[in-house]
Amino acid sequence: MVFQALVSSKDDRQIRSLVDRIFASVDTNGSGVWEFNELKAMLMHLNRSQNGKPNDEFAARQIFNHIDTDGDGVISKQEFLSYILQNRHNTGFFQSSST
Numbered sequence: 001m002v003f004q005a006l007v008s009s010k011d012d013r014q015i016r017s018l019v020d021r022i023f024a025s026v027d028t029n030g031s032g033v034w035e036f037n038e039l040k041a042m043l044m045h046l047n048r049s050q051n052g053k054p055n056d057e058f059a060a061r062q063i064f065n066h067i068d069t070d071g072d073g074v075i076s077k078q079e080f081l082s083y084i085l086q087n088r089h090n091t092g093f094f095q096s097s098s099t
């Protein structure tokens with residue numbers, strides 16, 4: 001799956017290309033940024049594929065606020081890319097059900 005490829009990749013160019021694909025697929029209304037509902041839908045989809053337990057709203061909001069570093073209420077591709085580059089060795093974000 002694409003997220004596993006993302007966090008296991010060591011090549012910045014490959015990461016950027018994957019980020020492009022993921023960003024477009026999560027940006028379901030094509031606005032060019034992620035709204036909270038889009039991030040939440042993505043997280044719920046990820047969790048459902050792992051253990052059938054949807055992420056709750058509070059956890060999704062915490063993750064959203066963490067990635068939205070400029071606090072404008074939406075996540076830009078640059079914010080997501082920065083987050084991935086900083087956290088690619090810590091896969092906990094994409095496996096929030098573990099531990």
Ligand SMILES: [Ca+2]
Pocket residue numbers: 068069070071072073074075076079
């Ligand atoms: Ca933002």
